Amino acid sequence: MPTPALRSVHVHPVKAMRALAPAEAEVQPWGLAGDRRWAVVDAAGKVVTQRRHPRMALATAEPLPGGGVVLSAPGPPLTVEVPHPSATLTVDVFDKPVEAVPADAAAGGWLSAFLEGEFRLVHMDAPEHRRPVDPAYALPGQTVSFADGYPLLVATTSSLDALNSLVAQGDHAHEGPLPMNRFRPNLVIGGTSPWEEDGWTRLTVGEVTFRVARPCGRCVVTTTDQVTAERGKEPLRTLALHRRNDGRVIFGQNLVPEHTGTVRVGDEVKILD
Numbered sequence: 001m002p003t004p005a006l007r008s009v010h011v012h013p014v015k016a017m018r019a020l021a022p023a024e025a026e027v028q029p030w031g032l033a034g035d036r037r038w039a040v041v042d043a044a045g046k047v048v049t050q051r052r053h054p055r056m057a058l059a060t061a062e063p064l065p066g067g068g069v070v071l072s073a074p075g076p077p078l079t080v081e082v083p084h085p086s087a088t089l090t091v092d093v094f095d096k097p098v099e100a101v102p103a104d105a106a107a108g109g110w111l112s113a114f115l116e117g118e119f120r121l122v123h124m125d126a127p128e129h130r131r132p133v134d135p136a137y138a139l140p141g142q143t144v145s146f147a148d149g150y151p152l153l154v155a156t157t158s159s160l161d162a163l164n165s166l167v168a169q170g171d172h173a174h175e176g177p178l179p180m181n182r183f184r185p186n187l188v189i190g191g192t193s194p195w196e197e198d199g200w201t202r203l204t205v206g207e208v209t210f211r212v213a214r215p216c217g218r219c220v221v222t223t224t225d226q227v228t229a230e231r232g233k234e235p236l237r238t239l240a241l242h243r244r245n246d247g248r249v250i251f252g253q254n255l256v257p258e259h260t261g262t263v264r265v266g267d268e269v270k271i272l273d
Helices: 054-058 105-115 157-168 236-242
Strands: 005-009 024-028 038-042 060-063 069-072 078-080 089-093 096-102 119-123 152-156 187-190 202-205 208-217 248-257 261-264 269-271
Touching (some): 005 261, 038 089, 054 105, 069 105, 152 208, 157 187, 157 236, 157 248, 208 261
Antiparallel strands (some): 005 187, 024 261, 038 119, 060 069, 069 078, 089 096, 152 248, 202 208
16 A cells, blocks of 8 residues: 555635645645635625536636635636725625625626626635634634635545446446546545545644544535536435435545644645544
């Protein structure tokens, strides 16, 4: 068995848009630097994702120095600077209120044209606006940005290979093999046994130590092709047959960092317990 190592790093500057794959990333208490610090909200102030709008997979946000982004998709790109921390807007992230700062009207216009509705772009600017991690799986004071529930998500290449083997045996084998981007992880680790991550509780990636909070329950986003935005049946059909935990279908593990640092592609991974 090869030594476990970090195969890739993935950052999502705007929640639900395409991921970027830098060679390294700074780990902050609430997630990778620049990961899901921006989000799209509808007219009611609810954060929207590929669950309702799979077309978001076609949009990319490239980070700028200082935290801004360049939005691009079919059509002209738009540069969006970090808004001044003035009045905040209370937005709804999975029924939890969170304070965010709205971007300028041009960003809302770009999103509204792209998604064909009324939408705004918001930014999570200050530490006091981070969301608390579920206290059942976190220590007091641990927070997260606009990510679904935890600061980071890790997946392994061996488990994806095992899942694709199961997909190949099913009624929708033509949909496989599935790429890792269906699962939108932050860290991808190679050199482990399939499903080994089910037993992890702590690990180090390079210079950073993480605590494993809980398995990641998966949703319809995993059935969305991240290149075409088209949907199929897999992997939810196969996960429902083979990977259930506490009433959820699972793939990957949610992580909470124990301290800050930098992770780099190629870093050695050590399973502590």
